[in-house]
Every structure is written in C-alpha cells, then in structure tokens.
C-alpha cells in the first residue's frame with residue numbers, strides 16, 4: 001500500500017499554536033490514518049491518528065520500544081535519549097517494571113492526600129485573590145497546582161518548588177521564544193544541567209536526613225537487591241518533576257478557557273456537582289494536553305496496511321485518538337456529562353501515566369474550588385499557546401472573573 005501524500009507536517013509548530021489542529025487530524029484519520037511524516041533531514045516518522053491504532057500501539061511494548069524517549073528530538077543528542085533504560089518513561093521491561101514499582105511508592109494515597117492539602121491551600125489563596133481583583137492571567141494561576149503537588153512530593157518550600165517549575169518549563173518549552181534567549185538547544189541544555197544540580201543537592205540532603213518524600217523513597221529503594229544508582233534516582237525524579245509540572249497547568253488553563261467559551265457547561269456543574277467525575281474525564285479528553293508519545297519499532301510490523309521497519313519512529317497521537325468520531329459521539333462538542341468517555345489522555349498499557357491519580361486530584365480540587373466560589377470566566381484578551389507539538393495549552397490566558405449568582 002502506498003502512502004497518500006497529504007500536505008501535513010506535524011512538526012510545524014504554527015499548526016499547534018494558531019492552526020486547525022482538529023481539522024488536520026480529522027483529515028489524517030480519514031485519508032491517511034498511518035501517516036508517514038517526512039522531515040527535511042531526509043528522515044521522518046509514522047503518525048498513528050486513529051483511536052484503535054493508538055490504543056493497540058500503547059499495548060504493544062514487545063514491538064514498540066520506549067527506550068529512545070517519548071519526545072521527538074527530545075534530547076539534545078538527536079537520535080537516542082541519554083536516559084534510555086534508566087528513566088521510567090524511557091525504558092522497556094524488565095527495567096521499566098522494576099523502576100515503576102519503586103516510583104509508584106511516591107503515588108500512594110498517603111502522600112497524595114498530603115499533597116492535596118498543599119494544593120488546595122495554594123489554589124484557594126490564588127482564587128480568592130483572582131476574585132478580589134476580578135481579572136487574572138489564568139495560565140499563571142494554574143501554576144499553583146504543580147507548585148503545591150511538587151512541594152509536597154519533593155519536600156520543598158514554595159520558593160524551591162517555584163525554581164523547579166521554572167526549570168522544567170524551560171525544558172519542555174525550549175522551542176518557545178517565551179523561554180529561550182534565542183538558542184533553543186542551549187536553553188534545553190542549561191535547564192537540564194541546572195535541574196540535575198538542584199535534584200542532586202536534594203538527593204545528598206535526603207541521604208543525610210531521609211524524609212517521606214519521593215527523593216527519600218528512591219534513595220532507600222532497591223532494584224533487584226541493589227540500591228538505585230545516582231543516575232537512576234536523578235532521572236526518575238526529573239521524570240516526575242517534568243510529568244507533574246508540564247501537564248496539569250496547561251490542562252487547568254485550557255479547562256477554564258473551555259468553560260469561558262461554554263458557560264452552559266459550567267452551569268450544569270453548578271446545578272449538579274455529582275457531574276464532577278464526568279466533567280473531569282471530559283476535560284482530560286478535550287484538552288489532550290500531552291498530544292503524542294513516541295515509540296521506536298523494534299521489529300518489522302504492519303499497522304493499517306503500512307509496513308514499518310525496525311528503528312523507525314512511530315508517534316501515537318492522543319489528541320487525534322480522543323477526537324476519533326468512530327469512538328466518540330460528536331467529539332467536537334465539550335460535554336461535561338459525556339458517557340462513556342474512554343479517552344487516551346493518560347496513555348494506556350504498561351507506561352500509562354503514573355501521575356494519573358495526582359492529576360485527577362489537582363484538577364478536581366480546582367473544579368471544587370471554582371464551583372464553591374461559583375466563578376464565571378470570560379476571556380479578556382489574546383490567548384497565547386505553548387509553541388510545542390508535544391504539550392498543548394495556553395501560556396497566557398487573560399480572563400475576567402465574576403462570582404455567578
């Protein structure tokens with residue numbers, strides 16, 4: 001089968017900031033669901049855009065590897081991610097299974113409950129201030145969520161959590177002029193060096209005085225009877241920091257934007273707070289913050305009639321799968337009562353987001369606090385989106401706010 005030529009380039013960041021993302025993916029699903037996206041360097045990658053192909057690929061870890069990293073060009077070393085085999089998200093089993101057992105201990109109900117208390121405190125204070133002034137940049141307000149979570153998970157004070165947040169922001173947003181000083185590679189490298197220093201200092205501190213945070217858990221962890229190496233500890237702390245910082249604030253801001261455009265959906269929630277769970281699921285589907293993940297073919301395989309050869313990059317587009325009309329009725333409608341809603345925003349299979357419970361908790365707290373204050377938003381100026389095809393969401397969301405009677 002030959003690949004139909006569509007004039008679509010999924011590395012074109014303009015598409016994700018100002019373009020018709022959903023229209024483009026609808027076209028791909030219809031005309032070229034397993035799409036070869038050529039790149040100027042003579043290479044390219046496969047893009048899976050249908051729900052069923054994306055879901056199957058997530059669950060095919062035997063043939064699709066995570067070792068080269070899940071972000072295209074995600075490391076400053078182009079082809080292979082230097083964390084391969086040592087970092088949860090960039091490893092295959094058996095290493096992945098062993099690492100996951102240990103990192104999972106930081107996501108147990110005890111720690112999450114403590115984290116929830118901090119998140120609620122930070123978010124409540126920020127929302128009270130927004131109500132008092134009547135206006136805000138909600139992209140900034142949304143940062144209170146990961147700030148609270150990571151303060152609790154890493155045992156940091158507010159300033160330290162803010163420092164970590166700034167660095168992960170530079171790492172993920174390294175192609176966005178908002179975060180670079182003109183040189184995106186240097187921005188990425190500098191942020192990586194600095195965050196490793198910061199986490200390295202925390203590791204040394206927790207070795208001296210262990211607590212009950214993630215770093216202490218990993219410092220005391222054993223893999224197959226041996227302690228985790230310094231690199232493994234650093235990489236996995238980094239994985240949680242990036243996973244925690246660079247997702248939920250975009251989801252939260254995009255959720256507020258969605259409610260501003262569809263106030264009747266917020267009214268449904270006000271009228272029936274029992275809709276909170278279905279509203280949360282719809283927010284995760286609608287925002288699809290982590291738009292894709294990458295795999296590398298280990299063997300030859302065929303998907304949707306296309307032959308994929310070993311070593312080729314295969315990308316799984318959540319943002320497309322979550323709007324697949326074969327699975328979701330009227331996917332273009334934001335519906336807080338949607339049921340069923342088996343979205344793939346957190347992936348599926350062995351690498352399914354380990355922070356899923358934390359993310360639900362954070363966005364739930366935000367919604368509960370918005371409902372409690374009956375806060376109604378209007379978009380009050382130009383919205384700016386992150387210049388990335390990997391994370392989607394506003395970096396600036398000016399809003400006017402009113403308490404709804």
Ligand code: HEM
Pocket residue numbers: 066070088089090100239240241243244245247248251288289290293294318344345346347348350351352353354355356358359
């Ligand atoms: C809206 C919020 C979030 C979204 C949309 C999201 C999305 C995802 C997705 C799609 C994956 C699968 C990656 C793959 O298959 O290669 C993943 C994995 C992961 N996420 Fe999240 N995530 C979110 C929140 C979080 C939070 C709050 C944390 C940590 C505090 C976190 C930490 C991680 C980690 C460590 C992994 C790697 C798991 C593994 O490889 O076993 N995520 N996330």
